[in-house]
Amino acid sequence: MSQDIGQPAGARRWRAGGARLSRETRGGIAAVLLLLIAIIFPLVITDQVATQIGVDTMLFVAATVAWNLFSGFTGYISLGAAVFFGTGAYTVGIAAQDWHITGNMEFALLPLAALAAGVVAVPFGLIALRVRRHTFVVITIAIFFIFQLMAFNLHITGGSVGISAPFLTWAPETFNIPFYYMALALAAGVAVLSWLIRGSRFGLQLRAIRDDEDRARGLGVRALRVKLVAFVISGVVIGLVGALWFFFIGQVLPQYGFDPLFDLSVALMAFFGGFGTLWGPILGALILEPGQQYLTLQVSNSYASELIWGSLFLLVILFLPRGVVPMAGEKAMAWRARRERRRAGQPAAARPASAGTADAALPGRPTGASTPGGRSTR
Amino acid sequence: MGRELYRAIVDGILYGGVYALMAVGLTLIFGVLDIINIAQGILVVLAAYLSYVLSVHLHLELFLGLLITIPVMFLVGVAIQVLFMRRLRGRERTSMSLLASYAVMIIIEGILYLAFGPDYVQLNASYVTSSVHVLGFYLPYIYLYGFGLAVALVAALYLMLYRTTFGRSLRATMQDQTAARLVGIDINRVAALAFGIGVAVTAVGGMVFGATNAFNPNSGYDLISRLLAIIILGGMGSIGGALAAALFMSVTEAIVDIWSPTWSVVVFYAALVVVLTFRPQGLFGHREARAQ
Numbered sequence A: 001m002s003q004d005i006g007q008p009a010g011a012r013r014w015r016a017g018g019a020r021l022s023r024e025t026r027g028g029i030a031a032v033l034l035l036l037i038a039i040i041f042p043l044v045i046t047d048q049v050a051t052q053i054g055v056d057t058m059l060f061v062a063a064t065v066a067w068n069l070f071s072g073f074t075g076y077i078s079l080g081a082a083v084f085f086g087t088g089a090y091t092v093g094i095a096a097q098d099w100h101i102t103g104n105m106e107f108a109l110l111p112l113a114a115l116a117a118g119v120v121a122v123p124f125g126l127i128a129l130r131v132r133r134h135t136f137v138v139i140t141i142a143i144f145f146i147f148q149l150m151a152f153n154l155h156i157t158g159g160s161v162g163i164s165a166p167f168l169t170w171a172p173e174t175f176n177i178p179f180y181y182m183a184l185a186l187a188a189g190v191a192v193l194s195w196l197i198r199g200s201r202f203g204l205q206l207r208a209i210r211d212d213e214d215r216a217r218g219l220g221v222r223a224l225r226v227k228l229v230a231f232v233i234s235g236v237v238i239g240l241v242g243a244l245w246f247f248f249i250g251q252v253l254p255q256y257g258f259d260p261l262f263d264l265s266v267a268l269m270a271f272f273g274g275f276g277t278l279w280g281p282i283l284g285a286l287i288l289e290p291g292q293q294y295l296t297l298q299v300s301n302s303y304a305s306e307l308i309w310g311s312l313f314l315l316v317i318l319f320l321p322r323g324v325v326p327m328a329g330e331k332a333m334a335w336r337a338r339r340e341r342r343r344a345g346q347p348a349a350a351r352p353a354s355a356g357t358a359d360a361a362l363p364g365r366p367t368g369a370s371t372p373g374g375r376s377t378r
Numbered sequence B: 001m002g003r004e005l006y007r008a009i010v011d012g013i014l015y016g017g018v019y020a021l022m023a024v025g026l027t028l029i030f031g032v033l034d035i036i037n038i039a040q041g042i043l044v045v046l047a048a049y050l051s052y053v054l055s056v057h058l059h060l061e062l063f064l065g066l067l068i069t070i071p072v073m074f075l076v077g078v079a080i081q082v083l084f085m086r087r088l089r090g091r092e093r094t095s096m097s098l099l100a101s102y103a104v105m106i107i108i109e110g111i112l113y114l115a116f117g118p119d120y121v122q123l124n125a126s127y128v129t130s131s132v133h134v135l136g137f138y139l140p141y142i143y144l145y146g147f148g149l150a151v152a153l154v155a156a157l158y159l160m161l162y163r164t165t166f167g168r169s170l171r172a173t174m175q176d177q178t179a180a181r182l183v184g185i186d187i188n189r190v191a192a193l194a195f196g197i198g199v200a201v202t203a204v205g206g207m208v209f210g211a212t213n214a215f216n217p218n219s220g221y222d223l224i225s226r227l228l229a230i231i232i233l234g235g236m237g238s239i240g241g242a243l244a245a246a247l248f249m250s251v252t253e254a255i256v257d258i259w260s261p262t263w264s265v266v267v268f269y270a271a272l273v274v275v276l277t278f279r280p281q282g283l284f285g286h287r288e289a290r291a292q
Helices: A009-018 A023-044 A048-074 A081-098 A103-128 A133-153 A176-199 A201-211 A213-218 A223-249 A260-273 A279-298 A302-319 A324-343 A351-355 B002-033 B040-057 B062-083 B093-116 B141-163 B165-175 B177-182 B187-212 B217-234 B239-259 B261-278
Strands: B131-134 B137-140
Touching: A023 A048, A023 A176, A048 A081, A048 A176, A048 A201, A048 A223, A048 A260, A048 A279, A081 A103, A081 A133, A081 A223, A081 A260, A103 A133, A103 A223, A103 B261, A133 A260, A133 B093, A133 B217, A133 B261, A176 A201, A176 A223, A201 A213, A201 A223, A213 A223, A260 A279, A260 A302, A260 A324, A260 B093, A279 A302, A279 A324, A302 B093, B002 B040, B002 B137, B002 B141, B002 B165, B002 B187, B002 B217, B002 B239, B040 B062, B040 B093, B040 B187, B040 B217, B062 B187, B093 B217, B131 B141, B137 B141, B141 B165, B141 B187, B141 B239, B165 B177, B165 B187, B177 B187, B217 B239, B217 B261, B239 B261
Parallel strands: none
Antiparallel strands: B131 B137
8 A cells, every 4th residue: 555654674674774865855856856757848849739738637637636536535436427527528618609709818717617516426426336346446436427418418518519618819829838737737637636635634534445345334433424525625626627628628528528538548548557546646637648749649540559558557467566656666766776795795585575565475574365376465 | 099009118118139149249248357358349340351351252151151150259359368358467457448448449440441441331131121910010031040040049149158167167256366376277268258248249140230231330329338238237247137237228228219310329328327327236236345
């Protein structure tokens, strides 16, 4: 699970050996650097295709971090994120249409998108969060399809014609820039929120639910309420992402507002980076979204790019099931531990201890009984 | 009004039989392996395309073609289990298997798009278009044949599960993997065969689906969401539940369809949400045991 709770023995030894900066400080420096790069990016690279990919990427960073804030922290994998995305997009679209809002005034509607997504999230959560594991996943899919069908069939959503956004009279050369910074602000904001929650009592309750919900309840965690709050927060942010995306694209159609591939992409990005970690969803989205956009640009055949995307997804799940960030961290720690031992003149006999972060049980830590092939899941 | 209602019920039951067959495959896979095979929908479409190729290019009779497509789909299922699903380990296995089979679905969809393009096709045969007059209803032959075949196959599956040694080891694995392994059951073999059988039934489902609906590679989404709704409503892993839920869903949809075709599908999912609000474990399911 988390890296801070159960540090593999190698890491502890390494830190005691010669680390000057604490983990938090290093993380903070990395975050500030990353933010600076992200702020400078559109000033240096002004190509419109690049900035457009930048906007999409930042939107996906925000959505993935928000998804992870609920699903990653609690272990409840939701494949219904597009419900909030579409709700946000359609809410601002319908409001702008009905209230005859034009031009830049449309951005004043953003709080409405957050509100609508939150209002949708409460009954959605109350129904879905009563069940666990796979049943939960399937119910999120079912509710997602209800929303997609409603968007196709209801009168106010414009059916399969969809809804158009108010026209923005911005110069095409700089059109992407304000969207980029809005998306970046949202992404940075939700990342900070995620960090705050993770360190809080609330975050601890969420992770207790992930580890063992019944035990957490036994210890006095009000599981349904805690899960619901996280679910709503996550939904509100994804609703904002949907609204921004709608303003950016200028139109929403039912199959894009409520897109099963969105559900999947968000989950994939979080898994790729590291499910339930702080950095994982950020890096996952930063790597995969530009990758996918690039792939789509390079491979003119969209079906071939779908094929490549699916294969990549499968490879990640089979070989990097816990994501790039945790795996890379473990590899690095194992390497450092080995180096340190060599420096200390020890023979490399204690190999199992350095490699044994994932599949072998660490000494002194009880493994989860006797699940076939089970490993010590922290 | 009364006539229309009867008609809808008859249609619903006939069509529900085919859904029941596909859903039984899915629930069997879940029961034995604790895996939700999201790819089941696209596998139905794949089977439909196989039937299509056999009938258009080799001029093979649709029902004869099943002699080829059933073994092929069985092997596809075994391959998916051995190559991908078996590798998944650990506590998040069920969730990971969901994502893995979702990836398999996207890959198969991509392959089908590359091979056949996005145009809709439909299987054709003399009995697809002609109907028989029974008790004042015109029933297309394909619905009758499909229903008959589905009933026969579900009965065969049932006999296999409850009357053969393999069925016993399969049910034992469904109940408790560790105990099954202890009494000498080769779990890997049982798992591969169960996945193969669960996928093999899509050959029949795909043929009937392809003969009664125009389909393209995108049709898998609609199918899988219905199948998932059916097995959840029936109770995950319950074969009787899958049968009952398939018929219930199909009849409900046909009845609502009389008034509003666009809303009939929503009713399908809304029924699911309502049932789950009161019975989270589904109609015939058991409450989940405490997670380990």
